[in-house]
Amino acid sequence: MRKLIFGMNVTLDGYVAAHGDDLGWSGPSDELFQWWLEQEQAIDLFLYGRGLWEAMSSYWPTGDQQPGATPAQIEFARNWRDTPKVVFSSTVAKVDWNTRLVTGDAVAEITRLKAGDGGPMRVGGATLAGAAVRAGLVDEYEIVTHPALVGGGKPFFTALDSWVSLDLVETRTFPGGVTLARYATRR
Template identity: 45%
Template sequence: MRKLIYGYGVSLDGYINDRDGNIDWTDPDEELHQFHNDRYRQLEIALHGRRLYELMAEYWPHVPDTASPIEREFAELWTQKPKVVFSRTLTEVHWNSRLVSDNAVEEVRKLKAAGDGVMEVGGANLAASLIPHGLIDEYQLFISPVLLGGGTPMFPTSDKRLTLRLVETRHFATVVMLRYLAE
């Protein structure tokens, strides 16, 4: 069965973007960007919610020539990586992507059962729809030393407790990574 990872850059107070939707505070240093490239390279499939897909599609396929080699490498990885985009409003997707507009939970269950590689879910709303169903196997938080005071929370509110087991910590120049397994 495929493993599903939910990993995100998050503020110290738990937000993945600020109140205006900006993520400019998540600017990775070279070591962190290379870590993300290496991690992304190992994924079999990337799952994106609509907002994340639109954000990524706006920049990565058109990365400027002045971008660093690490950024150009990620642009190539992102455009080539098989992606499943979950949206009820988009009518088409590009760059090796497939659009799913129906039941995300059922589609993710099928994707998990169809192989033994690693997938990553990107998008807080998409992840929020999967968490209550126990579909996420691993959580990777890249915690930045910033308090946003509002924005999109990484985790949805819930009336049930989710127990996680810390399996790795790693310090980068700009963030601390915490990696947890769902129990």
């Protein structure tokens, strides 16, 4: 069975995006960007909701060709293009860059993918991840907390139907007061 990881940058008050999808609070240090690159390189399949897909696909297909791109950004763009992706959306019409589109039941498809062979998968996008969390499919959480309070926006966690017990497996501090807390789901 494949491992499913949910990890994103989040504000101290629990949002992955401020009002208006503003991500201005989340600029990573070089050290944090390198950490995210290493995490992404260990993933065999990315699972995206529409919003995160649109954000990622608007930049990373050519991120390695942008003026001033760092070596880590160049590698991130290449890894992003090369890694298989699944986008879950009923409104996206077309996907590119090693990606397939699923318009049906996201939980059923994630369950099917999780039961198959292969390496770890990462679910991204708070709405899609929320459905996976409620279905009990997420094995690990990588919560990278930035020292910012934005007062509202898109929450990291959506409402749950029941408690999820977790075990802390790693903590780390990055420049600028950013912290990582990585948890495994207690089964």
